[in-house]
Amino acid sequence: xxxxxxxxxxxxxxxxxxxxxxxxxxxxxxxxxxxxxxxxxxxxxxxxxxxxxxxxxxxxxxxxxxxxxxxxxxxxxxxxxxxxxxxxxxxxxxxxxxxxxxxxxxxxxxxxxxxxxxxxxxxxxxxxxxxxxxxxxxxxxxxxxxxxxxxxxxxxxxxxxxxxxxxxxxxxxxxxxxxxxxxxxxxxxxxxxxxxxxxxxxxxxxxxxxxxxxxxxxxxxxxxxxxxxxxxxxxxxxxx
Numbered sequence: 447x448x449x450x451x452x453x454x455x456x457x458x459x460x461x462x463x464x465x466x467x468x469x470x471x472x473x474x475x476x477x478x479x480x481x482x483x484x485x486x487x488x489x490x491x492x493x494x495x496x497x498x499x500x501x502x503x504x505x506x507x508x509x510x511x512x513x514x515x516x517x518x519x520x521x522x523x524x525x526x527x528x529x530x531x532x533x534x535x536x537x538x539x540x541x542x543x544x545x546x547x548x549x550x551x552x553x554x555x556x557x558x559x560x561x562x563x564x565x566x567x568x569x570x571x572x573x574x575x576x577x578x579x580x581x582x583x584x585x586x587x588x589x590x591x592x593x594x595x596x597x598x599x600x601x602x603x604x605x606x607x608x609x610x611x612x613x614x615x616x617x618x619x620x621x622x623x624x625x626x627x628x629x630x631x632x633x634x635x636x637x638x639x640x641x642x643x644x645x646x647x648x649x650x651x652x653x654x655x656x657x658x659x660x661x662x663x664x665x666x667x668x669x670x671x672x673x674x675x676x677x678x679x680x681x682x683x684x685x686x
Contacts, residue, residue, distance in 0.1 A: 478576070508554075536562075
């Protein structure tokens with residue numbers, strides 16, 4: 447399951463009553479699990495759940511060693527209550543890279559925003575960050591390894607040659623999905639409860655879109671990255 451699907455879930459949650467706790471939440475471990483932990487760490491400071499539903503968390507990551515342009519990474523998160531019970535677990539995507547991490551120099555920080563999904567009555571107390579990491583700089587071959595966000599095992603993945611058509615088609619579907627969500631969200635804000643009736647269909651489309659994006663071959667071009675970022679920002683603005 448990829449980052450797009452998680453964002454879609456977060457967006458759908460904005461239409462319903464998911465979300466929950468508010469107030470402060472602390473870092474359980476400043477070490478990021480997975481390969482990104484060799485490059486970034488979580489800043490140990492007080493964190494506060496934000497947003498109207500108290501389900502948005504902005505985590506500060508400090509760069510200890512900059513990433514190069516052959517490395518890709520994304521983050522996941524595990525949120526727990528004070529007793530260590532997991533309230534929300536979002537795996538880091540193996541198919542999506544947080545490009546902003548590449549813009550950070552040693553000693554600088556990057557803010558990674560998570561949209562959480564936990565039971566309304568739960569009380570999140572702490573969190574830890576996981577990661578997916580791919581390094582293509584060590585070899586000229588198309589074989590890469592990802593660091594699992596859950597158990598740090600390595601999974602070998604063979605990438606096929608890049609296909610602009612694959613990504614263009616996937617981005618077309620993603621943009622259509624976002625536009626439809628915005629329409630649905632505005633209906634709900636206006637008090638049109640028929641929007642909730644479309645919730646199940648919306649989530650089915652989110653899962654299908656996740657599968658399509660995960661099956662796209664190769665890496666995005668610079669123009670596709672720019673388009674993807676623009677669409678992602680449009681979705682994130684509405685979710686907030």
